[in-house]
Amino acid sequence: MYMAKLDKVFLKKLMDTVVPSGYEQEIVKLWIDNAKKITPNVYVDSVGSAHAIINPDAPYKIVVTGHCDEIGLVVKCITDKGFLRVGNIGGWDAQVIVGQHVIIKTKHGKLHGVIGKKPIHRIDDPKSASKIKDLYVDIGAKDKKDAEKMVEVGDVMVLDQGFTELANNCFACRACDNKVGTFVALEVLKELANKKLPICIEAIAATQEEIGSRGAIAAAYLSNANVCFVVDTAPTDDTPDETQNIDLKIRSGVAIGRGPHVNSKLFELLKNTAKANKIPYQIEASGNAFGTDTECFQLTRGGMISSLLSVPCRYLHSPSETCSFDDIQSTIDLLVKTISQINKKTDFSFI
Numbered sequence: 001m002y003m004a005k006l007d008k009v010f011l012k013k014l015m016d017t018v019v020p021s022g023y024e025q026e027i028v029k030l031w032i033d034n035a036k037k038i039t040p041n042v043y044v045d046s047v048g049s050a051h052a053i054i055n056p057d058a059p060y061k062i063v064v065t066g067h068c069d070e071i072g073l074v075v076k077c078i079t080d081k082g083f084l085r086v087g088n089i090g091g092w093d094a095q096v097i098v099g100q101h102v103i104i105k106t107k108h109g110k111l112h113g114v115i116g117k118k119p120i121h122r123i124d125d126p127k128s129a130s131k132i133k134d135l136y137v138d139i140g141a142k143d144k145k146d147a148e149k150m151v152e153v154g155d156v157m158v159l160d161q162g163f164t165e166l167a168n169n170c171f172a173c174r175a176c177d178n179k180v181g182t183f184v185a186l187e188v189l190k191e192l193a194n195k196k197l198p199i200c201i202e203a204i205a206a207t208q209e210e211i212g213s214r215g216a217i218a219a220a221y222l223s224n225a226n227v228c229f230v231v232d233t234a235p236t237d238d239t240p241d242e243t244q245n246i247d248l249k250i251r252s253g254v255a256i257g258r259g260p261h262v263n264s265k266l267f268e269l270l271k272n273t274a275k276a277n278k279i280p281y282q283i284e285a286s287g288n289a290f291g292t293d294t295e296c297f298q299l300t301r302g303g304m305i306s307s308l309l310s311v312p313c314r315y316l317h318s319p320s321e322t323c324s325f326d327d328i329q330s331t332i333d334l335l336v337k338t339i340s341q342i343n344k345k346t347d348f349s350f351i
Contacts (some may be wrong), residue, residue, distance in 0.1 A: 014182060024208075
């Protein structure tokens with residue numbers, strides 16, 4: 001099996017950025033700075049997505065993309081006592097954010113706070129589920145006037161859960177979804193830049209996926225590519241609360257998407273390439289759209305030959321998303337091997 005050397009230092013730097021949807025400047029700058037080490041052909045579009053291109057003059061073009069934003073919270077109001085009422089940026093489960101620490105992005109810099117709620121022994125129904133509207137953020141302010149010196153309505157925040165390495169080559173962090181996909185896209189470009197391929201390859205770090213794939217819609221139109229590989233994360237079913245509805249596990253390889261928005265011939269090429277190169281893989285099946293950026297690329301302009309590859313992830317949309325370095329590696333390996341076989345004569349026709 002082909003094995004690139006995984007750049008864990010760069011991956012950790014990506015993970016440490018504070019980038020809720022619409023506020024991805026920190027990660028886009030980091031990604032662009034690293035892309036410039038690979039190619040001078042880089043730019044940021046008007047929605048904030050970052051693009052890096054090799055062989056820009058080649059007539060046949062392939063895109064590898066992963067979204068770079070994360071879910072978060074936004075300050076909706078500041079109470080008289082100086083607490084912050086918040087709303088969702090993306091799809092939070094309120095149960096997992098109770099009691100968590102947060103990092104708030106303000107015009108003065110980053111500010112720390114904690115998420116509070118009424119103690120359980122003061123709740124009429126202790127079994128009732130928490131709701132975002134019942135929660136608040138405590139920054140230690142004396143009152144509203146004091147809080148307003150530090151925070152403004154509209155400031156955004158993320159949970160303060162950093163990168164932690166676990167046993168057996170696993171790690172946990174908030175926003176594995178989908179900083180790992182952003183990482184994979186650039187690592188694939190780096191590997192392919194060393195090959196003399198007769199095709200143009202573009203890596204994209206797309207913004208605002210968690211609030212409706214807004215960055216991908218614009219980036220797909222701008223890229224105007226022939227083939228697209230979207231890299232995201234996928235929920236596993238290998239924990240004590242498994243449902244038997246899916247069959248994905250961490251440490252078992254890249255998940256290759258199969259469904260109506262994935263080109264069937266491209267799916268077969270990915271699967272056969274994984275088998276031929278002994279790259280660990282799994283199948284993620286769906287009868288509908290997966291809810292990723294894949295649909296945006298499939299439907300842009302006159303349509304794009306699209307596929308989805310996912311890094312299996314436990315505890316999605318929580319501060320403790322857990323992935324395996326090995327699965328990230330298998331995703332990179334499969335993309336490099338597959339793209340190296342594609343040219344303008346490759347048959348991806350529908351019939």
